[in-house]
Amino acid sequence: MSGEMTLRDHARAAVRDEVSRQAWRLFARQGFEATTIDQIAEAAGMSRRTFFRYFTGKDELVLSRLVESGDQIAQALRDRPSDEAAWPALRAAFQHLVELQESHADVARPLQVMLRDEPALRATQQERRTTWLELLTPLVADRLPARRRRTGPDTRAAALTGSALACFEAAQVAWASHPDVPLASLLDEAMESVSG
Structure with missing residues (x-):
């Protein structure tokens, strides 16, 4: 087929x-x-x-849009130079969504507040985190150097991806409440604080 x-x-x-x-x-x-x-x-x-x-309902409608956003980040990450380190590649991969949200702030800000505040969406938000983490972690793993003198599961890619997603969420939450600050600046600051 x-x-x-x-x-x-x-x-x-x-x-x-x-x-x-x-x-x-x-x-x-x-x-x-x-x-x-x-x-x-x-x-x-x-x-x-x-x-x-x-x-099937409103929940699926929200989740499908969030999954689509995750697919866009994954594609942007695949498109980054193969020799670029994982952390700057993740930051660059977020840029399309950052620009999209900033250019449609009149809709994006209230939606960020909705995703943060609506109890009915907490499970959907958790499902989105899990989906994005599963989608992005293997792409991040491909950018990491080989481990030396360590055995067992390699947690580096999941830790980096989870940290980057937490930075993105923190920046979005702050941006939703502070319209005078660019989302890109908030994301840069969040990611710099973790990598510094």
């Missing part, structure tokens, strides 16, 4: 993207809990029943 997407696959992906776009606009304006599936479906120009052909 071919790995190429069919016209139907492209159409389905386009519908999912539009539903997701409308949902995130509503989430930014009124919060996750206050936004109903009926509102999302209406904003996307479909029925509630049709919504469930594409998503």
Whole structure:
């Protein structure tokens, strides 16, 4: 079977993207809990029943966008020079999302607050962390020098990746509450504090 997407696959992906776009606009304006599936479906120009052909619920809608962001970071990390050290490569890989969030701050800031404050999204946030960690750790491991005189499991890549993700989250949380400070500066400071 071919790995190429069919016209139907492209159409389905386009519908999912539009539903997701409308949902995130509503989430930014009124919060996750206050936004109903009926509102999302209406904003996307479909029925509630049709919504469930594409998503199992609001949680999946949020998670799918967060997983997509993780895929973008992973691709950016793959695209970095192969001889670049892991920590600066991770910082550079975050840059696309940083620029995207800064250029759409009117939507991105309220969404960061929502992800931080909405109790219903805590499990989704944890699932996102786990997914990003699993996705990025092998790519970071490829950038690490071979271990010398040590045996057993190598925890370096998971530790570096987890630390970088924690820095990214800390920067996003601070940025959501401080619109006068660029997200890039907050991320640089967070990552420098860990590497210093």
